[in-house]
């Protein structure tokens with residue numbers, strides 16, 4: 001039986017470690033890659049190395065950033081620090097940002113609560129969230145976790161944790177949730193910008 005050359009088999013095996021890439025897709029990608037010019041392969045390798053070496057979490061919000069610096073949103077004077085949009089992952093913030101209308105800041109939880117996967121409150125950046133709410137004089141927290149069972153459970157947990165907090169001046173902190181209209185179970189980073197924008201505009205009290 002004709003097998004694959006070991007070098008190619010190894011490349012395919014490495015590619016299957018990527019999320020969403022099964023054996024068939026890995027084979028197609030590998031066969032395409034080995035036809036690239038050496039210079040193109042080198043720039044792919046360089047981009048990969050650079051990303052691993054330089055991409056960091058924003059020290060304030062946890063969004064993707066570079067070289068340990070603040071992300072563009074946290075660094076911008078024009079963004080409203082009194083509104084925080086809480087999302088599961090950095091790519092969710094990128095998705096909301098793509099809508100182009102949100103002018104507050106973000107807070108990345110780093111996942112959603114999941115008893116099945118062993119993700120507990122202390123595994124998420126909740127303590128950092130509570131700290132920011134007090135320190136930055138936050139008046140509204142938009143809970144934009146995914147519309148999945150884990151995302152909903154996380155939203156309810158955050159409500160419990162935040163409901164007693166007050167905004168500057170003693171008013172209750174406003175807690176909102178993205179409007180329905182996002183497909184149930186949908187991940188934010190797959191939603192189209194218009195749908196996401198509308199979900200944000202029509203957000204409801206949590």
Ligand SMILES: [Zn+2]
Nearest residue numbers: 058061071074
């Ligand atoms: Zn940031």
